[in-house]
Amino acid sequence: MSEQTLLPDDWDVPDSFRQRLGTEIGRQRLMVADQQLLLVLHAPPAANDNTRKGRLFWRDVLGEWSSSEPSEGSQTIQSHLENYEAVIDELDRLEDAATTADRYFQILERLMPLERSSIHLYEVLQEARKECPECREIIDFRDRAYVIKRTAELLLAATRNSMKLIVVRRSEEHAKASHKMAVAAHRLNILAAFFFPIITVTAILGLDMPRVLQIVGIQLTPDTAAKVVPLMFIVLVLCCMGIGWQLMRLINRPPRKR
Numbered sequence: 350m351s352e353q354t355l356l357p358d359d360w361d362v363p364d365s366f367r368q369r370l371g372t373e374i375g376r377q378r379l380m381v382a383d384q385q386l387l388l389v390l391h392a393p394p395a396a397n398d399n400t401r402k403g404r405l406f407w408r409d410v411l412g413e414w415s416s417s418e419p420s421e422g423s424q425t426i427q428s429h430l431e432n433y434e435a436v437i438d439e440l441d442r443l444e445d446a447a448t449t450a451d452r453y454f455q456i457l458e459r460l461m462p463l464e465r466s467s468i469h470l471y472e473v474l475q476e477a478r479k480e481c482p483e484c485r486e487i488i489d490f491r492d493r494a495y496v497i498k499r500t501a502e503l504l505l506a507a508t509r510n511s512m513k514l515i516v517v518r519r520s521e522e523h524a525k526a527s528h529k530m531a532v533a534a535h536r537l538n539i540l541a542a543f544f545f546p547i548i549t550v551t552a553i554l555g556l557d558m559p560r561v562l563q564i565v566g567i568q569l570t571p572d573t574a575a576k577v578v579p580l581m582f583i584v585l586v587l588c589c590m591g592i593g594w595q596l597m598r599l600i601n602r603p604p605r606k607r
Contacts, residue, residue, distance in 0.1 A: 355370055355371075355372065355373075355374060355403060355405060355417070356370060356405065356417075357415075357417060360407055360415060361409075362385065362387065362407055363382040363383045363385060365380070365382045366380050366382060366385075366387050366407075370387075370389065374389065374391070374401055374402075374403025375389065375403075376389075376469065377389060377390050377391055377466070377469040377470060377472075377473050378473060379473050379476045379477050379480070381480050383410070384410050385407070385408060385409055385410055386406075386407070386408040386477055386480060386481065387405065387406070387407050387408075388405070388406040388407075388408075388426075388473055388474075388477060389403060389405060389473075390403070390404045390405075390406065390429060390470060390473065391403060391404070391466050391469070391470075392404055392429075392432065393432050393433050393436045393463055393466065394462040394463060394466055395459065395462075396455070396458040396459040396462070397458060398462070401466075403417070404416065404417055404418055404429060405417040406425055406426055406429070408481075412484070414426065426490050427490075430490065430493050430494065430497065433463070433466075433467060433470070433497045433501075434497060436459075436463060437463070437497065437500055437501055437504060440456055440459060440460050440463070440504060440508075441504055443455075443456050444456055444504060444507065444508050444511065447508075447511070448515075449515065450512055450515045450516055450519070453508055453511055453512035453515065454512065456508050457505070457508055457509065457512070460501065460504060460505050460508060461505065463501055464498075464501040464502060464504075464505045467494070467497050467498040467501045468498050468501075468502075470494050470497070470498070471491070471494040471495050471497070471498040474487065474490050474491040474494045475491050475494075477490075477491070478491045535600075538600055539597050539600055539601070542593060542596035542597050542599075542600050543590070543593035543594065543596065543597050544593060545593060545596060546588075546589035546590075546592040546593050546596070547586065547589040547590070547593065550585065550589055
């Protein structure tokens with residue numbers, strides 16, 4: 350490889366190709382000069398890959414293909430297209446097996462750059478088709494690239510829709526769970542409101558009614574206390590339950606319309 354260009358040194362290409370191609374691959378594009386074609390393409394990108402691996406395909410005046418990859422002849426571009434097809438098939442299988450939003454997100458990380466690259470691949474081959482309308486193999490390459498591009502677009506749309514559906518389902522499940530928790534909390538609040546007066550009175554006065562009467566200065570004989578204390582206890586409990594019932598109604602009362 351030359352130090353000034355990515356083109357192999359043994360390629361007898363027009364000087365304009367070497368002048369226009371620097372040390373970085375750049376975008377996918379087509380170069381035409383002296384009835385020769387140079388396709389600057391990208392290998393299938395990986396997820397979170399900020400750099401693109403370039404692949405160069407040169408068609409000379411005689412219609413022979415050369416590649417910066419090991420293969421030779423028209424098989425070079427066919428192998429390039431097969432790489433894209435293999436990656437898309439793999440992602441398609443992963444999409445079928447995915448069941449969580451995280452899995453779909455991982456697929457999207459690989460699929461989005463692949464879809465963009467396949468679009469540019471098709472555009473380059475379509476431009477090459479216009480430059481060499483009589484070349485049947487370029488037509489086949491272009492048509493095959495279109496299928497790759499369209500498949501990637503459909504797979505990307507399907508993956509996004511599936512991930513959105515998963516997210517919506519999860520949101521609905523969370524909403525139902527939150528509603529159940531809110532209902533349970535409301536019921537607990539009602540129970541707390543009902544028993545709050547009893548608990549409060551018990552905490553303040555206790556359940557030893559004779560002692561409570563002594564504290565407030567009421568002295569009862571044992572016989573009288575045996576008759577009065579149970580009655581007072583029942584009255585106290587009923588009063589507390591009545592207050593608790595009013596608190597329950599207050600909690601359940603709908604808000605007033607403004």
